[in-house]
Amino acid sequence: MCQSNLWVDIGNSSVDWEIGGCYDSVDIKDFQPNVIPQHQVSTIACVANHQLIRHFSNPTIIQPKPYEGLVFDYNLEQLGVDRFLGLVAGYEKYPEQDFMLVDIGTFITIDYVQNNRHIDGGIAPGLYQLQGCKTFVGDDSQRSWRVGTENMLRDTIEKRCDAFDGKILITGGGQAIVDIKQAEYHQNLVIIGLKEIDGK
Structure with missing residues (x-):
């Protein structure tokens, strides 16, 4: 059965994800699309290697934004x-x-x-x-x-x-x-x- 949401962290050196309570990670140099678990939608944080986003289903790309209760000492457009x-x-x-x-x-x-x-x-x-x-x-x-x-x-x-x-x-x-x-x-x-x- 296909789990619903895949949470994905695409970084400089690795791609990490979690689905159904299971966590996995692969180095960017070893990444192949067939290692991605089946999923219906994905929620993605991406700081590098943006070309990999296309391999994930129905992606929502998260960007920094105001967060209730937390004041940022940083221009949120520049914060990773x-x-x-x-x-x-x-x-x-x-x-x-x-x-x-x-x-x-x-x-x-x-x-x-x-x-x-x-x-x-x-x-x-x-x-x-x-x-x-x-x-x-x-x-x-x-x-x-x-x-x-x-x-x-x-x-x-x-x-x-x-x-x-x-x-x-x-x-x-x-x-x-x-x-x-x-x-x-x-x-x-x-x-x-x-x-x-x-x-x-």
């Missing part, structure tokens, strides 16, 4: 839909509470919500972007570069988290790089945000 939906998910999970959202993917984004107001914490290169910006001759130097970039990224994220007094939410495909005891880890807050938006 992945960041927007992560903030919606965090706000619905912790209404009236301060939280910090760290999305560790192709890019690292950090966003804060304090007193129901979004505060931009910045965008930075992700681990593979950092590691790919320089190559060394010799395995030892290349290995040292990988270790150094990973340590730098981890230290930066952990320092930001340690300085924050509130809930910390971590999501994204690269979240295993950090082990922050006080944080909550979420497989995909974009899809949770899609479901929140879709339910309103």
